[in-house]
Amino acid sequence: DIQMTQSPASLSASLEEIVTITCQASQDIGNWLAWYQQKPGKSPQLLIHSATSLADGIPSRFSGSRSGTQYSLKISRLQVEDTGIYYCLQRYSNPWTFGGGTKLELK
Amino acid sequence: EVKLLESGGGLVQPGGSMRLSCAASGFTFTDFYMNWIRQPAGKAPEWLGFIRNKANGYTTEYNPSVKGRFTISRDNTQNMLYLQMNTLRAEDTATYYCARVGIGAYWGQGTLVTVSS
Numbered sequence: 776d777i778q779m780t781q782s783p784a785s786l787s788a789s790l791e792e793i794v795t796i797t798c799q800a801s802q803d804i805g806n807w808l809a810w811y812q813q814k815p816g817k818s819p820q821l822l823i824h825s826a827t828s829l830a831d832g833i834p835s836r837f838s839g840s841r842s843g844t845q846y847s848l849k850i851s852r853l854q855v856e857d858t859g860i861y862y863c864l865q866r867y868s869n870p871w872t873f874g875g876g877t878k879l880e881l882k
Numbered sequence: 883e884v885k886l887l888e889s890g891g892g893l894v895q896p897g898g899s900m901r902l903s904c905a906a907s908g909f910t911f912t913d914f915y916m917n918w919i920r921q922p923a924g925k926a927p928e929w930l931g932f933i934r935n936k937a938n939g940y941t942t943e944y945n946p947s948v949k950g951r952f953t954i955s956r957d958n959t960q961n962m963l964y965l966q967m968n969t970l971r972a973e974d975t976a977t978y979y980c981a982r983v984g985i986g987a988y989w990g991q992g993t994l995v996t997v998s999s
Contacts, residue, residue, distance in 0.1 A: 809987070818979055818989035819927065831986070862926060866983065870945040871929040 777801050779863055781874030787882045794850040796877045798863035803844060807867035810839055810848045813860045822861075823848060855881060884908040884988045886980050891993030898970050898997075904963040904980030904990060911961040912936040917983050918954060918965045920976040921992070928976075930954075932983075933963070970997045 778801040788794050798808065806826040811819035821830040823839035826846055836851040850857055858881055863874040890902040906916070915938075918930040931944035933954045942954050953966040963980050977992040 809984075811987075818981075818991055820989075821987035824985050824987065828985075864927075864929075864983075869943055870947065871983075873926045873928070876926050 776870055777804060777865055777868060777872055779865055779872050779874040781863055781877055783877060784875065785878040785880070787880045788853050789882045790855065791852045794853050794857075794879065796848045796861050796863075796879075798846045798874045800844040800846070800865060800867075804865045804867035806841065807865055808839075808841070808846045809864045809866070810837075811862045811864065812857075813862065815859070819862060853881070884982070884986075886982075886988060886990030888978060888980055888990045888993040891978060891995045893996045893998065894970055895999050896971060896997055899966070899968045900970065900995060902965040902967070902978055902980075902993060902995070904965075906961045906963060906980075909982075911956075912958050914982050915984075916954075916956060916963045917981045918952075918963075918978060919981050919983075919989070920974075920978045920995075922973075922976040927979075930965070930978075967995075970995075972997050 780799040782797055808826045810823040812822050813819040822833050822837050826841045827839045838849045840847045861877045885907045887905045894900045913935055915932045915934050917932040919927050921927040930948050931954050933942045933956050951968050955964045975997045977994050979989045979992045981989040
């Protein structure tokens with residue numbers, strides 16, 4: 776199975792701060808990487824697909840990037856509504872696997 | 883508007899079976915692969931498997947962790963997705979989501995399955 780190592784596990788940041796979350800894939804997954812945000816009691820919502828493409832309706836302060844097998848989600852100016860848990864997901868090979876999650880809180 | 887509504891969860895004894903349903907609306911159901919994903923409380927989601935779209939013959943793929951115990955099917959006349967779960971174990975306790983994944987991804991609100999005696 777492809778392992779997705781996500782870091783950090785938790786993060787506390789201030790309003791308007793730049794936040795970066797990373798996922799390291801255990802092998803090449805190309806651009807088969809998505810980022811999701813999950814609010815308490817809700818289902819995950821797609822933020823980024825294909826490693827770098829912004830999903831419909833998602834604010835432009837969210838962006839995704841790739842360097843080899845390391846993938847990053849950047850929030851350029853943190854807003855109150857950005858708190859929650861973030862997950863990466865690889866769909867390159869069966870079984871599709873999620874990162875362990877990053878809990879983002881406001882400082 | 884895309885809607886996915888799961889149902890059928892509840893309490894089941896270890897070794898028992900359960901069938902989950904997912905009613906889809908707001909999109910052309912036969913165009914999409916449909917997935918089941920579960921999430922134990924406080925943990926990351928786990929992908930269970932998918933059933934392909936019409937163009938790809940409605941074939942299935944499963945996570946090896948559930949292959950042989952879980953079966954995904956669809957009724958394209960009713961826009962319904964199903965997950966048949968057999969020989970359930972305590973570790974199958976989770977919220978189960980049906981989902982479109984990829985571009986235009988959308989998840990339902992989930993249904994809770996509790997496996998306990």
